[in-house]
Amino acid sequence: MRSLLLAACCLLAPIALSACTDAVEPNQLAFVMGTAVDRAEGGLIEISDQIVIPSQLSGPFAGGGAGDAKSSVVVSATGRDVFEASEKIQRKMSRRLMTSHRILIAISEAFFKQDDAGKLFDKLGRDPANNMRDLTLVVRGDSAKELLMLKHPLERLTSIAAEKELHINGLTRFSSRQLILEHDAGGLRPLLPVLKVEKLKSDGKAPEPFASLYGFAVLNKQLRIQGILDEEESAAAGWMSGKVAYHGMTIPGKNGQGLLSFRLVHLKRKIRTKDCGESKCAELEVKAQAYLVENTTSLDMSEIRSMTETERYLNEEIQRNFQRTVKKIQRWGPDIFGIGEHLHRHDPYWWRSRQGDWDERFKTLDVTVRTDVRLISIGSSGGNMN
Amino acid sequence: MAGLVKQILQGNAAILADGEASALVAQVQAYEQRSIQEPLKESTLRGSKEGFVENIRANQSLIRRRIVHADLKMEAFTIGEYTQTEVALVYMQGLADGEVLASVREKLRGIELKGVIDSAYIEEWIENNSFSLFSQIQNTERPDIVSASLLQGKIALLTDGTPFALVLPVTLWSGLQSADDYFERFVFVLLTRFIRYVMTFISFALPAIYVALTTFHPEMVPSNLMISIATARENSPFPTVIEVFLMMFVFDGLQEAGVHLPNQLGPVVSIIGALVIGQAAVEAGIISTPIIIVISLTGVAAYTIPRYSATLPFRLLRYILLFITGLLGFVGFAYGIIFLLIHLVMLESFGTPYLSPLAPFDGRRIKDLFVRYPFWMRGGKNQKGRQS
Numbered sequence: 001m002r003s004l005l006l007a008a009c010c011l012l013a014p015i016a017l018s019a020c021t022d023a024v025e026p027n028q029l030a031f032v033m034g035t036a037v038d039r040a041e042g043g044l045i046e047i048s049d050q051i052v053i054p055s056q057l058s059g060p061f062a063g064g065g066a067g068d069a070k071s072s073v074v075v076s077a078t079g080r081d082v083f084e085a086s087e088k089i090q091r092k093m094s095r096r097l098m099t100s101h102r103i104l105i106a107i108s109e110a111f112f113k114q115d116d117a118g119k120l121f122d123k124l125g126r127d128p129a130n131n132m133r134d135l136t137l138v139v140r141g142d143s144a145k146e147l148l149m150l151k152h153p154l155e156r157l158t159s160i161a162a163e164k165e166l167h168i169n170g171l172t173r174f175s176s177r178q179l180i181l182e183h184d185a186g187g188l189r190p191l192l193p194v195l196k197v198e199k200l201k202s203d204g205k206a207p208e209p210f211a212s213l214y215g216f217a218v219l220n221k222q223l224r225i226q227g228i229l230d231e232e233e234s235a236a237a238g239w240m241s242g243k244v245a246y247h248g249m250t251i252p253g254k255n256g257q258g259l260l261s262f263r264l265v266h267l268k269r270k271i272r273t274k275d276c277g278e279s280k281c282a283e284l285e286v287k288a289q290a291y292l293v294e295n296t297t298s299l300d301m302s303e304i305r306s307m308t309e310t311e312r313y314l315n316e317e318i319q320r321n322f323q324r325t326v327k328k329i330q331r332w333g334p335d336i337f338g339i340g341e342h343l344h345r346h347d348p349y350w351w352r353s354r355q356g357d358w359d360e361r362f363k364t365l366d367v368t369v370r371t372d373v374r375l376i377s378i379g380s381s382g383g384n385m386n
Numbered sequence: 387m388a389g390l391v392k393q394i395l396q397g398n399a400a401i402l403a404d405g406e407a408s409a410l411v412a413q414v415q416a417y418e419q420r421s422i423q424e425p426l427k428e429s430t431l432r433g434s435k436e437g438f439v440e441n442i443r444a445n446q447s448l449i450r451r452r453i454v455h456a457d458l459k460m461e462a463f464t465i466g467e468y469t470q471t472e473v474a475l476v477y478m479q480g481l482a483d484g485e486v487l488a489s490v491r492e493k494l495r496g497i498e499l500k501g502v503i504d505s506a507y508i509e510e511w512i513e514n515n516s517f518s519l520f521s522q523i524q525n526t527e528r529p530d531i532v533s534a535s536l537l538q539g540k541i542a543l544l545t546d547g548t549p550f551a552l553v554l555p556v557t558l559w560s561g562l563q564s565a566d567d568y569f570e571r572f573v574f575v576l577l578t579r580f581i582r583y584v585m586t587f588i589s590f591a592l593p594a595i596y597v598a599l600t601t602f603h604p605e606m607v608p609s610n611l612m613i614s615i616a617t618a619r620e621n622s623p624f625p626t627v628i629e630v631f632l633m634m635f636v637f638d639g640l641q642e643a644g645v646h647l648p649n650q651l652g653p654v655v656s657i658i659g660a661l662v663i664g665q666a667a668v669e670a671g672i673i674s675t676p677i678i679i680v681i682s683l684t685g686v687a688a689y690t691i692p693r694y695s696a697t698l699p700f701r702l703l704r705y706i707l708l709f710i711t712g713l714l715g716f717v718g719f720a721y722g723i724i725f726l727l728i729h730l731v732m733l734e735s736f737g738t739p740y741l742s743p744l745a746p747f748d749g750r751r752i753k754d755l756f757v758r759y760p761f762w763m764r765g766g767k768n769q770k771g772r773q774s
Contacts, residue, residue: 023601023715025625026616033609054617100605101612131605 027054030095033072034104034159036144037120039111040078045120047085048076048145049097050159072157074148082123102134104159105176106195108144109217109225117223118183125180132177135163138217138225140196147197147211158211165213166193170245170267171238183223186355187340190219191241194228218334221359226332229325236325240284240369241336242269250294251317254309258297262314264288264373271342276366280350282339285370286322290314291377301378311375322369335362396470417441422448425527425549427694432569437527438549442472445544445551448529449476453536457481460544463494465508469501473508474544476532481539486555486736490541505545505552514734519699522735524553524560526693531565541736555736557743559755561696562586567758575758582690583756589687590703593630594711594719596680601626602715618674627712629673633681634704636663641685 034050056071075092079085090097105124111117124130139147148158155161166174174193182190196214199207215234218226229237238244250261268287273280292301292310299306329336340358344351354361390400390409397415422444425437438445446460461475473494477487493512502508505525513522526532527549532542535553543552562582567575599607600615607615622629640659647655667673684704691697703726710718733740743751753759 023625023627023712024604025622026600026604026612026619027622029604029616031609031613031616052613054613055620098604101609103609129605 024096028095029098030093031101032097032099033102033157034106034148034162035099035102036074036139036148037082037105037107037111038142038144039108039114043115044078044080045082045085045111045115046076046078046145047082047089048074048148049086049089050074050148050157051093051097052157074145076145082120083127099129100131102131102159103163105134105136106139106144106147106162107136108139108142109194109228110142111144112138112217112219112223112225121176121180121183121223124176130176132180133175135166135174135193136176136179137162137166137174137193137195138228139211140194140214140228146209147195150197150209150211152210153208162195162211169213170247171213171243172245173243185338185341187335187342187344187351187358188338189221189334189336189359190223191237191243191336192217192219218329218332218336220334226334227328229328232321233325233328236322237329237336239267239286239288240269240322240326241338247288248293249318251314253297253299254313255297259294260292260297260299260310260314261294262290262375263293264290269337271337271339273339273343273346279361279365280343280347281366281368282342283368283370284322284326284337284339285372286318287372288374290373290375292375292379295379307375307378311373314375315371315373318373319369319371322371326367326369330363330365330367333359333363335359337367339365339367392470419444428526428528428531428565428692430528430564430566430569433565434528434530436529438529438544438551440547440549442474442544442546445529445549446474446476449533449536449542449544452529452533453478458536461491465494465497466499466502469503469547471502472546473502476536476542476544478536478539481537482541483539483737486541489736490543490554494543502545502547504548505543505550508543508545509552514736518729518733519702520558520730520733520740521561521695521699522554522556522733522740524556524693525550525695526553527551528565534565534568555738557735557738558730558740559744561693562691563754564692566692572758572760576756579756579758582692585687585690586700589684589691589697590700590707591719591723592680592684592687593634593704594707594722596677597627597630597708598711598716598719600676615674615676618676621671622674623672626677627708629677630680630708631705631712633663633673633677634684634708637681637685638701 030051032049032051036048038046040046050072052072053070075089077085077088079088086097107117124132150158152158152161155164171193179190182188194214194217195211197209197211199209215229215231216237217228220226235247239247244267247264247267249264250259252259266289270285272283295301299310301307335358393411394400398411399414401410419441420439422436422439424435436448438448457479459477459479463473463475465471465473475490475494497511499507509523510516515522532551532553536542540553540555567579604612640655643655644652668675668678688697688700707719707722710722730740731745739746742748744755753763
């Protein structure tokens with residue numbers, strides 16, 4: 001009996017004195033939802049963490065409404081590397097920084113242009129405290145920190161807003177894990193979404209700054225930005241690199257009159273390679289199902305003939321656009337489509353001797369785009385509206 | 387002569403004749419007896435509404451009415467120095483295992499008690515491991531459960547003076563199975579059993595998992611949920627473990643109060659409980675809302691276990707797991723579960739492994755574990771060490 005009591009006391013006592021375990025209460029944590037990386041004076045890195053303030057969220061146990069006043073705070077510090085800067089932030093905080101719930105890593109365009117961003121991601125891959133599910137994206141302009149400080153009309157935090165914006169637009173494969181994989185892969189170069197801060201006018205008030213998706217940045221092996229694609233090219237590049245799930249497209253009518261709009265779903269792409277003399281030839285096949293959603297041309301879509309014609313025309317248009325985008329990216333150099341990776345897997349002996357200068361080879365590689373887009377619906381009203 | 391006195395004390399009439407060395411004894415007792423009622427503790431939606439009563443003769447007839455066969459055997463034992471209680475060992479000859487029968491007989495003969503007030507006295511005396519949390523003998527008030535068990539080759543003990551019959555051997559699963567499982571169509575039983583097993587796990591593990599997740603591994607909780615929890619716990623004065631412990635303690639306290647109160651006072655306890663813990667504690671900021679949710683879910687989960695005595699080990703386990711998890715996080719939780727499994731695997735009920743037929747695995751008998759297969763698809767004779 002005495003030993004039983006003793007055992008019970010032994011079990012109870014450490015709980016009362018539990019300060020020495022690694023348990024940490026939620027109110028001792030500062031949840032970092034977004035991190036911005038900027039350049040600072042003297043080659044230093046400036047890290048800004050967006051931290052939620054739980055006590056400012058509305059309701060005792062509620063999710064909070066849109067754009068709560070001061071529901072987050074942005075704390076910045078500079079350092080020689082990510083950890084040093086983060087430690088400086090930690091010293092300013094009363095709570096332990098918790099980066100596992102981070103949604104967003106925003107890096108300014110200026111940083112990518114001038115610093116070796118590869119070093120930045122070493123910390124992400126090495127430190128087990130990162131969940132690597134967070135989105136990585138580029139902020140157009142000089143300051144990524146600015147993005148975190150913006151208010152969003154719908155969402156509580158800009159980080160959440162950015163994540164949802166990408167997700168709802170079918171851009172799902174841009175996690176930092178994906179970026180690290182691409183950085184390490186021999187025959188695949190990263191493609192990152194770019195956000196731009198612009199003014200949005202809402203119900204008569206003064207226009208407020210607002211972050212929205214601008215396009216994609218093409219990065220090279222050293223994670224330097226080689227170029228930023230515009231809207232149309234971005235869609236093409238995203239589709240061809242297999243990172244976009246759906247897409248809307250508007251093309252002018254065949255005879256230049258009116259417009260045709262399609263909703264494209266089930267976006268797929270396939271790479272095929274074959275020997276072409278000394279080098280290799282690559283073929284990128286893009287597949288999708290198209291729904292016609294708007295038709296302001298004079299075509300009567302209830303006729304089979306104009307349906308097949310439209311389908312053929314859509315395929316031609318996509319083929320032309322995409323081929324042009326491929327050419328542009330080839331001029332820049334980085335292989336964002338993963339053709340090198342495909343060759344690596346299908347022809348490892350060929351790849352081994354050529355992996356060193358893949359970026360140069362990619363520039364002159366013969367890449368043809370083939371399209372297989374099926375028009376599966378002409379919408380609920382068959383003929384033209386009169 | 388001493389035997390004769392004993393018989394007379396039991397209410398029998400003795401007929402003595404001049405010049406005869408032996409006497410005739412006739413049972414002429416008449417007892418005051420409770421009428422047969424529906425067993426409230428083990429009510430089912432469908433099936434017999436009869437329950438055992440205190441009179442062993444009535445109970446025996448309830449079983450005999452259900453199993454009309456010469457193989458149904460009842461052996462009488464008298465136990466208790468002062469109470470001279472009659473205990474009947476009931477089994478089906480040919481179905482019940484001879485070895486188990488022999489060991490039960492031997493144990494019954496070895497009982498040295500001053501008195502047997504309830505079958506629980508006998509249960510504690512004959513069970514294999516009295517220090518285990520889990521009971522190795524099932525008690526029931528339902529003659530249909532006893533009859534079904536007998537037909538499965540199990541052994542029942544009826545005790546005079548109590549409506550609770552003992553059934554042995556049992557496994558962990560028999561505590562989680564309800565008589566209704568056999569009365570409803572088997573497809574729906576799949577769902578109800580699944581719910582019951584999951585709820586059983588919740589009933590002892592959820593508070594520990596909550597503590598481990600929120601205080602040791604907050605990165606494992608979805609971001610929005612974690613921030614909501616953090617918001618709710620912003621001003622909590624106690625650590626999460628202590629808070630959960632307090633709530634569990636209060637919950638069990640209310641439950642205990644409810645059991646002992648007369649029916650008229652029951653609502654008072656529930657009103658005080660709902661107001662005190664449901665509202666006032668949260669509004670005062672002593673207890674946070676997520677913990678109320680966790681504890682009420684845990685409490686409700688325990689009630690999905692059909693037999694009251696089967697819920698008890700899980701109610702105790704809850705505390706043990708909470709303490710060890712509060713100390714070590716998920717490592718502690720894993721320790722707790724591992725030790726629980728070690729104990730369950732080692733535990734035996736009269737030669738039957740407690741986790742049988744899952745461990746040791748028995749493909750034929752597992753048909754009554756997760757899915758209750760239709761009766762015509764079941765097979766396998768139960769014997770020592772092999773029970774479903």
